[in-house]
Amino acid sequence: MSIGKKRRSTGRVTLADVAQLAGVGTMTVSRALRTPEQVSDKLREKIEAAVSELGYLPNLAASSLASASSYTIAMVVPSLSESGCAEMFAGLQKVLQPAGYHIMLAESQHHLEREERLLETLLSYNLAAAVLLSVEHSQNARNALIAANIPVVEIGAVRADPIDMSIGIDYVAAMYQLTQTVIAGGYQNIGLLCANQEQWIFQQHLQGWHKALLRNHMSPHRVINAAQPASFSTGAQQLPEFLLAWPELDALVCASDELAGGALYECQRRRIKVPDNLAVVGFGNSEFSRVCQPPLTTMTIPHR
Incomplete structure (x- = not known):
């Protein structure tokens, strides 16, 4: 049946x-x-x-190819776990969706060549615009974006030579202000932890860091720029490296809240009292920084 x-x-x-x-x-x-x-x-x-x-x-792809205009906007990020990435994506969605635009999200994994290939594919969809959560690109990628003749917004550190438009954070001023706050707290032997950053952003962090310490007649030599992603595990792995190289360390400034969170966990594992024996400071004001114990001092970044 x-x-x-x-x-x-x-x-x-x-x-x-x-x-x-x-x-x-x-x-x-x-x-x-x-x-x-x-x-x-x-x-x-x-x-x-x-x-x-x-x-x-x-079929949005076919529609855009058949038309001189498109309602598709590409957003390319170095890493989906990048601090602030989710907030920026949500902010774009909130503004663009009511206007009828769709966002295509892609991850370059911090590789310029991969970003170049992604952009070649994305631009074939006749994009309305491109948003890049990055300020470093290959020359081929820059040329392709310029030739596409579409609005291009680079989000990250402010550059003097953007492809089209640049919206970013003055990392020199932000890191300077954060480091000055740590110094004002009475800490003398301060370290800086960065990880897997674009060179442009790392240099701005370093410049602000140097400026604050040298202005206070302190040595800025305690710096580690790890090759691993800026994650909790990297923060936990790098804290012992700081303590081994500089046992006198009494404060650690981290370039992201994730790095700071990992360092904080490692302090708890080693029974290091925070902030009595070692102060840990983050960057980004993530949700984690607002709920962790002890509370994490951090720099607020307006991702939206």
Whole structure:
């Protein structure tokens, strides 16, 4: 005995399928989906019912290739675990989605060549704009973005020579202010921990750090720039390196809250009292910094 069952087509539902079910032309369906205000309410409801019944999903890639304009914006980040990445993505979504834009998110994994290949692929979608959570790019990537003639926003450290627009943090001023706060707390033997940063941003952190310490006649030599990602595990792994190289260390400034969190956990494991025996300071004001114990002093970065 067999039970009758309506078989679903294995092919993709097309615009023509929607038009046939709604009893209208494909151009009318396209217009209703792109600019619904240009068709009557009755016709729009009829087309929407057909779309719902068939489960039609617009082919955004084909649409952008067939049009001189697009509603797709690419966002390329060095790492999805990058401090502030999620907040920035959420902020973009909040503004762009109501305006009808879609965001394609890609990860370069801190490799310029990978970013270059990603951009080659993304630009083939006839992007409306590109947002790069990075300030270092290969020359080929820069040339491709310039040739695309679209708005390009680089988010990170402020540069004097952006591809198009640059929105960033003055890391020199931020690190200077943070380090001055630590010095004002009476700490004398201070270390700086950075990890897997773009050279441009690392140099700005280092410049602010040097400026603060030298202004207070203190040595800025206690610095580690780890090759590993700026993560909790890296922070935990690097704290022993600091203590081995500089046993006199009484404060550690970290270039991210994740690094600071890892150092904090390692202090607890070693029964090092924070901040009595060692102060740990973060950068970014992440959610973690607001709930950890002991509370983490950190620099607020307006990611949104």
